Amino acid sequence: MTGAAIKLFLPLDSVAVSLGADELADALQSAAEQKNFAVEIIRTGSRGMHWLEPLLEVEHEGVRHGYGPVSPGDTEDILEAIAAKTKHSKSLGPVEEIAYFKSQTRLIFARCGITDPTSVEDYTDHGGCAGLDKAIAISGDQLCETVLQSGLRGRGGAGFPAGIKWKTVAGAPADQKYIVCNADEGDSGTFADRMIMEGDPFLLIEGMAIAGLAVGATKGYIYLRSEYPIAAKILKTAIARAEAANILGENVRGSGKAFHLDVFIGAGAYICGEETSLLESLEGKRGEVRAKPPLPALEGLFGKPTLVHNVITLCSVPAIIAKGAEAYRDFGMGKSTGTMPFQIAGNVKYGGLYETAFGVTLKDLIEKIGGGTRSGKAVRTVQIGGPLGAYLPPTLFDLPMDYETMLANGAGVGHGGIVIFDESVNLLEQARYAFEFCVEESCGKCTPCRVGSVRGVEVIDRIRDDVEREKNFIVLEDLCDLMVDGSLCAMGGMTPIPVQSAVQHFPEDFGMMPAKRAAE
Amino acid sequence: MDANETKLTSILTAHVGQTGGLITGLRAAQEAIGYLPSETDAIAAEAFNLTRAEVKGVISFYEDFHREPKGKTVVRLCAAEACQAVGSRTLQRDVEKHFAVKSGETNASKDLTVEPVYCLGLCSCAPAALVGDRLVGRADVESIARAIENRRKAGA
Ligand SMILES: Cc1cc2nc3c(=O)[nH]c(=O)nc-3n(C[C@H](O)[C@H](O)[C@H](O)COP(=O)(O)O)c2cc1C
Ligand code: SF4
Ligand code: FES
Numbered sequence: 001m002t003g004a005a006i007k008l009f010l011p012l013d014s015v016a017v018s019l020g021a022d023e024l025a026d027a028l029q030s031a032a033e034q035k036n037f038a039v040e041i042i043r044t045g046s047r048g049m050h051w052l053e054p055l056l057e058v059e060h061e062g063v064r065h066g067y068g069p070v071s072p073g074d075t076e077d078i079l080e081a082i083a084a085k086t087k088h089s090k091s092l093g094p095v096e097e098i099a100y101f102k103s104q105t106r107l108i109f110a111r112c113g114i115t116d117p118t119s120v121e122d123y124t125d126h127g128g129c130a131g132l133d134k135a136i137a138i139s140g141d142q143l144c145e146t147v148l149q150s151g152l153r154g155r156g157g158a159g160f161p162a163g164i165k166w167k168t169v170a171g172a173p174a175d176q177k178y179i180v181c182n183a184d185e186g187d188s189g190t191f192a193d194r195m196i197m198e199g200d201p202f203l204l205i206e207g208m209a210i211a212g213l214a215v216g217a218t219k220g221y222i223y224l225r226s227e228y229p230i231a232a233k234i235l236k237t238a239i240a241r242a243e244a245a246n247i248l249g250e251n252v253r254g255s256g257k258a259f260h261l262d263v264f265i266g267a268g269a270y271i272c273g274e275e276t277s278l279l280e281s282l283e284g285k286r287g288e289v290r291a292k293p294p295l296p297a298l299e300g301l302f303g304k305p306t307l308v309h310n311v312i313t314l315c316s317v318p319a320i321i322a323k324g325a326e327a328y329r330d331f332g333m334g335k336s337t338g339t340m341p342f343q344i345a346g347n348v349k350y351g352g353l354y355e356t357a358f359g360v361t362l363k364d365l366i367e368k369i370g371g372g373t374r375s376g377k378a379v380r381t382v383q384i385g386g387p388l389g390a391y392l393p394p395t396l397f398d399l400p401m402d403y404e405t406m407l408a409n410g411a412g413v414g415h416g417g418i419v420i421f422d423e424s425v426n427l428l429e430q431a432r433y434a435f436e437f438c439v440e441e442s443c444g445k446c447t448p449c450r451v452g453s454v455r456g457v458e459v460i461d462r463i464r465d466d467v468e469r470e471k472n473f474i475v476l477e478d479l480c481d482l483m484v485d486g487s488l489c490a491m492g493g494m495t496p497i498p499v500q501s502a503v504q505h506f507p508e509d510f511g512m513m514p515a516k517r518a519a520e
Numbered sequence: 521m522d523a524n525e526t527k528l529t530s531i532l533t534a535h536v537g538q539t540g541g542l543i544t545g546l547r548a549a550q551e552a553i554g555y556l557p558s559e560t561d562a563i564a565a566e567a568f569n570l571t572r573a574e575v576k577g578v579i580s581f582y583e584d585f586h587r588e589p590k591g592k593t594v595v596r597l598c599a600a601e602a603c604q605a606v607g608s609r610t611l612q613r614d615v616e617k618h619f620a621v622k623s624g625e626t627n628a629s630k631d632l633t634v635e636p637v638y639c640l641g642l643c644s645c646a647p648a649a650l651v652g653d654r655l656v657g658r659a660d661v662e663s664i665a666r667a668i669e670n671r672r673k674a675g676a
Contacts, residue, residue, distance in 0.1 A: 185641065187639070190641075227640055267547065281540065283539070351643075352644050
């Protein structure tokens, strides 16, 4: 074959790699050599359609066509089909026409899966730095006001209005301020932070640089969990290239203002996702939770004003600045503005990442988009918002996903993770696990959390073994109340949520008749 | 000074003055030696101007740090909810049986450690495992055994 090399796109995302993308890249290379085809393999982020990974793409007349899931054994046939422009059994057609992809609103993940994650040129060619360039032209106050007006709320779990935090940090006088990105993503069922860091790291870098300009911080840290080595590697490369391209450094995009960024790797502690524990850890100490006040916005890292945000919160910023607060507020419902990358996981047929405006129903996410369970059995429950999130029954699946609705139903959006379980799940076992997890991950500072969780496991075991069941239900309730009231942070304070939602919605798994509970 | 002490001293002192340098330094030391031997405490305390108890406290707080060598290959099985939803509890039992080693332990020949991990971010293609540095999605005993075999072949 003569002419330009065929451009092939293959994800380097952890999911794709865990399903054989690296071996596939090698197989493609050697098959191409054997056939004397000139190919160029560009590693990208993932499109988020994880049941199709490894998803191979080829550009044809400006449109990307997909093949997936591809195994090394398919490579020769697929290369032949590409060269001859014929169909192949793994052919998916134009990738962006696949309903799962087409129906999304991708503000944050706009480039993920399309560009080379470590190419600055690719980033700016695809609209990157538009927010930062606008940011350097306006004042810090205007930036804070725009974020406030956008209605952006923290995506790390609590949903606190970002603009208020920005104004607090901006208004705090100090010789040094910090931007800290919370990339600890410890919640089971969540991987949006990982995907964007692996697939479009410059977006996070841009968001952090804008935040730095807005609040007057010249130094930033990304606190990354150690379970994400691929993200670590990509972030480090991207930061070095961003420095070389003046997106970071002493003179950000020619503004004369400085912003420096480093990656810090955690050491395996779920509690370090809690912002004050994270700051302790970043200072090189045990990740024990600090009492609030003082707020980190006033006294954070090394006692200095610090803006702590989740990855996705910071990644939402460039579009808000580039397109304006109003355009952003047009997405979503009520006080939940903008888009959320929902993560559909667990026992699901079409698992992956689905970015859309708030207000989508759980049912649509589970059934229409997720396709129901992988096992083919009925969905019995979903847990939303990570290990401290509620287990909801199908009768509540009509609820729209937004902060207020979820809260009103004893649940939370959290980081947008939805874990689907089929009817083989035992909710007593899940409630027990919630306590076990708390035993494992408690920082140990307060007794209700440290000791209460151990007691919780014992009480659940007694209920399971039918030892004074009625009495132990009362003990369980008291214990949960104590943990809610007496814990310093949400680790102890929210562990009762999965436990009590399980009891409330699935009493039969705890040896209680549903009717009896309902009559209480 | 023995070999470990020399290594510890040079690695740990190189991280003094960095943000969170103790944690980064301990990680680097552990990567070089394979675990954090008891000499670590005094050397780190000296380098970072801390008490030994403070260093011990940091080491014991974090799951990643360990004070004994692990097996040549470490298999980390995800034990969190999304993986539970597709049979990670059964997978753990099967792995324990197949490789004759309990989760949290190292086998007698010291070539394999199996331990739990809480989420690898592969929750959409669960159950997930990490074999050495190799991620395995939709894991089963066969794919884990294959990943171990590939590591051995690659001389790891
Ligand atoms: C136990 C616990 C774990 C947490 N884990 C995370 C996490 O992994 N990632 C995260 O962004 N926020 C996590 N949070 C929330 C943070 O404390 C904090 O609210 C967040 O980083 C603020 O960023 P945001 O305003 O962008 O949401 C956790 C909170 C608690 C109590
Ligand atoms: S609730 Fe638990 S994790 Fe939070 S501060 Fe108290 S002991 Fe630590
Ligand atoms: S829960 Fe197992 S990989 Fe996330």
